[in-house]
Amino acid sequence: xxxxxxxxxxxxxxxxxxxxxxxxxxxxxxxxxxxxxxxxxxxxxxxxxxxxxxxxxxxxxxxxxxxxxxxxxxxxxxxxxxxxxxxxxxxxxxxxxxxxxxxxxxxxxxxxxxxxxxxxxxxxxxxxxxxxxxxxxxxxxxxxxxxxxxxxxxxxxxxxxxxxxxxxxxxxxxxxx
Amino acid sequence: xxxxxxxxxxxxxxxxxxxxxxxxxxxxxxxxxxxxxxxxxxxxxxxxxxxxxxxxxxxxxxxxxxxxxxxxxxxxxxxxxxxxxxxxxxxxxxxxxxxxxxxxxxxxxxxxxxxxxxxxxxxxxxxxxxxxxxxxxxxxxxxxxxxxxxxxxxxxxxxxxxxxxxxxxxxxxxxxxxxxxxxxxxxxxxxxxxxxxx
Numbered sequence: 558x559x560x561x562x563x564x565x566x567x568x569x570x571x572x573x574x575x576x577x578x579x580x581x582x583x584x585x586x587x588x589x590x591x592x593x594x595x596x597x598x599x600x601x602x603x604x605x606x607x608x609x610x611x612x613x614x615x616x617x618x619x620x621x622x623x624x625x626x627x628x629x630x631x632x633x634x635x636x637x638x639x640x641x642x643x644x645x646x647x648x649x650x651x652x653x654x655x656x657x658x659x660x661x662x663x664x665x666x667x668x669x670x671x672x673x674x675x676x677x678x679x680x681x682x683x684x685x686x687x688x689x690x691x692x693x694x695x696x697x698x699x700x701x702x703x704x705x706x707x708x709x710x711x712x713x714x715x716x717x718x719x720x721x722x723x724x725x726x727x728x729x730x731x732x733x734x
Numbered sequence: 735x736x737x738x739x740x741x742x743x744x745x746x747x748x749x750x751x752x753x754x755x756x757x758x759x760x761x762x763x764x765x766x767x768x769x770x771x772x773x774x775x776x777x778x779x780x781x782x783x784x785x786x787x788x789x790x791x792x793x794x795x796x797x798x799x800x801x802x803x804x805x806x807x808x809x810x811x812x813x814x815x816x817x818x819x820x821x822x823x824x825x826x827x828x829x830x831x832x833x834x835x836x837x838x839x840x841x842x843x844x845x846x847x848x849x850x851x852x853x854x855x856x857x858x859x860x861x862x863x864x865x866x867x868x869x870x871x872x873x874x875x876x877x878x879x880x881x882x883x884x885x886x887x888x889x890x891x892x893x894x895x896x897x898x899x900x901x902x903x904x905x906x907x908x909x910x911x912x913x914x915x916x917x918x919x920x921x922x923x924x925x926x927x928x929x930x931x932x
Binding site: 561564565568569570571572573574575576577578579580581582584585587588589592609610611613614616617618619620621622647649651653654656657658659660662664666698703705709711712713 | 743747748750751752754755756758759760762763766767788789790792794795797798800801802803804805806807808809812843844846848850854855856857858859862864865867869870905907909910
């Protein structure tokens with residue numbers, strides 16, 4: 558009888574530990590998948606949205622002071638070129654890998670031109686030919702993830718003007734061959 | 735078909751192991767990350783921040799909590815995030831009470847204070863006011879400022895806490911922050927959250 562109890566207790570602990578680490582380690586990936594599903598945009602396209610309000614439910618803790626442009630990227634087969642106008646007010650473009658970590662960010666003070674050209678390449682692209690001088694190359698640590706462009710609405714009266722600038726941002730596939 | 739006692743005991747043990755182990759694993763995966771996240775976080779008055787937000791080096795528990803409550807956060811050199819679930823006295827923030835957030839200008843490119851419901855989304859309110867930013871606050875003498883948190887309208891910088899909410903939390907975001915905010919987040923001067931007596 559004692560042996561049965563010991564086996565049952567040890568087995569329970571083992572299952573508990575396995576389930577525990579499985580859930581905890583997979584939570585970021587699940588959260589990212591859910592966010593991508595809720596964003597409901599086509600892969601490798603940019604979705605522009607206005608400052609979030611109380612009806613916004615796609616991503617937790619949104620900032621109501623930012624315009625967001627979101628791209629669910631997949632650079633498994635081709636690189637992506639983001640061409641984004643830079644605003645005078647705070648602006649940034651950032652990348653999030655499938656495990657949620659923020660693998661790059663670039664803000665308006667770090668870009669010297671009026672338009673940022675950011676080339677996101679996949680893990681496989683270890684060598685790429687010379688690209689144009691003003692292009693900023695970013696190596697994504699995972700083939701899928703999210704690219705997020707933020708524009709600070711510093712003055713509500715400038716909202717429409719900023720939205721027009723936001724909508725000029727584009728993304729296209731880029732052939733590295 | 736006769737089932738032997740030994741087989742029955744083995745079967746029952748396997749069922750107990752899977753069900754009880756599964757429940758313990760699931761419940762602990764809900765509780766432990768929040769506990770460990772708090773242990774690795776830095777407290778400054780009512781404000782809490784975590785130096786691992788946005789980083790690949792973050793442990794699995796920290797990353798799990800951030801994925802649930804702060805997905806798509808920036809690395810701390812780009813933005814520092816502080817959350818407050820209590821006032822400066824340590825009591826949880828209740829929408830039935832009025833509060834004043836008092837502070838001075840903060841050294842960052844820009845900053846904002848936003849109120850959130852328990853579900854981590856913005857608080858519904860008639861004014862459609864969810865936050866105040868450093869560029870739109872009405873300031874007092876010497877750059878000091880106050881934001882009044884209340885369900886009912888207030889003069890000046892009024893941030894509604896909504897009529898359908900019991901408790902709420904605050905988030906202080908600093909974009910392009912001075913290095914003090916991420917190098918010494920525990921001692922840098924942050925706004926106070928003071929509950930007002932009725």
